Amino acid sequence: MNLTLKVWRQNGPSDEGRMVTYKVEDVSPDMSFLEMLDVLNERLILEGDDPVAFDHDCREGICGMCGMVINGVAHGEQRATTTCQLHMRHFKDGDEVTIEPWRAAPFPVVKDLVVDRSAFDRIIQAGGFISVPAGSAPDAHSVPVKKEDADAAFDAATCIGCGACVAACPNGSASLFTAAKITHLGLLPQGQPERDSRAKAMVEQMDLEGFGGCTNTGECTAVCPKGIPLDTIARMNADFLKASK
């Protein structure tokens, strides 16, 4: 099939950037979205043009590197899917596809579709860890964890930090990401000693980075490739309020 792509091109952080239209022909429905971009890039290289820069790594939907807003939806319209796992069979011959980077002030564009997500790293550094005594591994089951807590903690821990929640949020808030980390550590016994200080430090770092505030629109969880639930944000708010008392 043949597609018309409108792609955001930006030479560097200080470049103004613009949308550029490309025709891509003979796209196989079995290609992933990234493979389709590879086809475009091979042609651009042959023509002596600069290939479209985009982040990617595992191409298995688990690393969180690939991220782009496709036709106004982070990772495209297919639910619970990263861009690399989105296949071209979900598009029709002759479709026009708009491709943009994540748009948020704390995620400055590095080049084309690549954004700098170091802001997430700094939120993690602010408190997204547990301090454990080093030594040999503890015995299994020496610290019992309730099944429901283990499940909910694991659900939150599936966050791959891709940033789709920020890209989709009308407020540019990073609440779902931060809440996922706070939930995954806060539900387990190992996370209890630092639970309050963690919530406070991570939320404060999130605000410091310039992310917007949460107004509970639910857009984040709808586009999250891992389906992180909205109740993680309620848990973050509860921990933060408790820590602020």
Place this chain on the structure above:
Amino acid sequence: MAVTGAILVLFLVGHMVGNLKSFFGADSFNHYAEWLRTVGTPAVPDRVLLTVIEIVLVVAVVLHMWSAVSLARRASQARPVKYAAKRKSQANGYATHTMRYGGVIIVLFVVWHLLDMTFGTVNPKGFDAEPFDRLVAGFDPSRWWVTLFYVVAMVMVGLHLRHGLWSAFQTLGLASGRSYGKLKATAALVSLVLVVGFLSVPVGVMIGVIK
């Protein structure tokens, strides 16, 4: 947003119930209006409790608006470059997208409503008339545009609460995985009851049930 919103919702419930007195005739409604001014007497002078409530409400409204404006400002600072493609909502929350402009419509309505029913400035009967006469004159069929504005504003209040009610529980960290269904259903029900309750009065005046 959550705490000030909760105060305003409690006020709306009381206001709606009070409005329904108009179905029991002029005396019942006027007596209720009088009671609002004398409640607490003689322990405290007339109007003291009412004034306290008025101050709490004004403070709640101002803080609610201040929170909304700061959230909107933070949102625009967080996304200086907008998306070229129209952002497609994935969360199916119509009410959610009415919050900001709906809030502006509601505040304009509140200003009109106070000038109409409290101060009587824009009411045909004026300030000196009995509350019930102001009510009936205000929603006279010849002033259909006032009633229309009232209907639009009440629908906006309903949508505002449809999102705002459950959202307040979320903000205060009181929601959990299992409670979303119940919270959202309660939000929808409370919003619906309030909208129907508030609209029953102008409709009652229009069709002559309240006269």
